[in-house]
Amino acid sequence: MSAAASAPGKTVSRAARSVVPRGLLGRSILIILAPILVLQVVALLLFYGGHLDVISRRLAGGVAGDVAMVAELLRREPPENRGWIFREASWRLDLNLAFEEGARIQGGPRPASLPLLPLEEDLDRALAERVRAPFDTDWQTDPRSVIVRVQLPDGVLHVEAPRKRLFTATLYLFVIWLVGSALLLSAVAVLFMKNQVRAVRRLADAAEAFGLGRDIGAIKPEGATEARQAAAAFNLMRERIRRFVSQRTDMLAGISHDLRTPLTRMRLGLDMLPRHPDTEEDVAALVQDVEEMERMVAAYLAFARGEGTEQARPADLVELVQDAAANARRAGAVVEVRAPDGPLVMPLRPDAVRRCLGNLLDNARRHARLITVAVDAVPRAAMAGGPGGNGEGAYWAQVTVDDDGPGIPAAEREDAFRPFQSGAPGGTGLGLAIARDIVRAHGGDIMLEQSPLGGLRARLRLPV
Structure with missing residues (x-):
């Protein structure tokens, strides 16, 4: 009985939601x-x-x-x-x-x-x-x-x-007064609410841009008291986040410098040791350990720093992919690229995206013999169910990196993005973590899937 009674109510509710405007x-x-x-x-x-x-x-x-x-x-x-x-x-x-x-009056009653x-x-x-x-x-x-x-x-x-x-002219005057007052009040209400909503929309746009790493500066508080308070709180939050990131980067840069100084002394001391056949193998192992420590310090600094202070600017994603593929080929990888004939220009941090693509290709090169990279634009509706990405564009820019390596089991793919989880020789376990950090800072995401080549597929997408 209650279910039957609630069905018409749900129908009315859905009809009302379809008629009522969605915007503020x-x-x-x-x-x-x-x-x-x-x-x-x-x-x-x-x-x-x-x-x-x-x-x-x-x-x-x-x-x-x-x-x-x-x-x-x-x-x-x-x-x-x-x-x-x-x-x-x-x-x-x-x-x-x-x-x-x-x-005499002629004619009958009025016709029907x-x-x-x-x-x-x-x-x-x-x-x-x-x-x-x-x-x-x-x-x-x-x-x-x-x-x-x-x-x-x-x-x-x-x-x-x-x-x-x-x-009587009263009717016309009354109707004119009703319609005129309604139009006047409507115009005043629309103008007033437009000014109020504009402050909220500017705050939302600033938060969206800041979330994508596009620092457009502090926003001017305007509108109602609540909107001004929200804008002031956003400006304060933005400044605190920028100060925190700057302090963290400066601190890690100092730690990196402090660690590199003793490592340099250790390397110099190892180079100045007298060479004996009995100790040659031990010295080579120590040199390799020092190099490994230097590489780990540099990788950790890059991970903690993210994109640094680089600002987004229009850049061609196809060109960045071609450059990353060329670097991978120089390192000995076999890379095939499928990309549109024309450019795909969008707001990017070019250096950060190069680091991201380089990490993905480097990981694939360590485990596979063949790598294919594809670049295309995918409608948002086709990927509506996926995570990440809050851009307002109609398309995603998608980059897929496939390899024919051993791949990663589905249950372990999310753990691969955690820092220091890689067990590959010569790796630090930060490549995928850095790549995801860069992509998410652009408002996108990276997913790991099964590749048609039999290995691993890294699907990277960015809002256009």
Whole structure:
């Protein structure tokens, strides 16, 4: 019973959500204007159904009373007084009169295809109550007057009554006031809410750009008090994050310098040791350990620093992929590249992206003999279910790196992105961690999948 009762409610809720605007501006304007419009519609209906109906009946009754008075005078007064009656009616009642002796009103009832309007109904009803003689009305002949013909014993009385006596301008003024005030209030509400929503939209754009690593500077607090507080909080948060990253980078640079100094002394000491056949192998092992420590220190510094202070700028992703592939070939890898003929220009940190692509190709080179790299643009809808990426563009820029190596089991692929998880000889375990850190700083992500070549596929995507 409850499930059956809730089904119509869910249908109504879905229909309401499909009609209600999704944006803050649209919803705010709807919240402001909906009560105003409802109030004005109710006021118009009450005015039209009550006040206007009363006024219309009174005006029609006034015209019908004048016509009935003239008809009654013509019945009672002798024919020689008709001229005086006509003059008095024209001057005092604003009615143009004519009398057609011996005539009879022709025609039957109004055809069903020509229904009476409310005003015509009111006039006919009032004439029937007051004149008490056969009559008909003509609303078509003269656009400025209504012609009433009344059957008298010796002829037909023609009365031309100005239409302005039957209409009231109050309705038009009231409607103009309603529509004008609604339009004015709507314009004021739209302008006011646009200014308020613009502050929220600027804050959202600044947060999105900062999340993608595009530092556009502090935003100006504007709008309502809450929006200004949010903007001030964002500026403070941005400054704290920048200060934290800068302090961390400077600290790690100092640590790297401090570590490299004793390592350099150790290498110098090893080089100055006397060479003996018995100690040659031990010295070579120590030199290899020092080199390994230097490589690890440099890799850790690169991981902790991320992209450093490099700012995003328009760059060609296809060209960066071609350069990374050329470097991998010089290192002895067999790399095939499939890319569009034209450039794929987008906001990037070129040096960081080169480091990311170099790490991916270097990892593939260590474990495989053949590497294929593909670059293409994929619609956002085709990858809507994947993680990461908050860009507002219609496409993702996608780079896939496939190899024919042993690959990584599905259960261990996420762990491969953790620092120092690699067990490859000569590696530090930071390549994939650095690559993902760079890509996520651009608003994208990296996923590891099974490659069609039998090895591992690294799928990199960036918002265009």
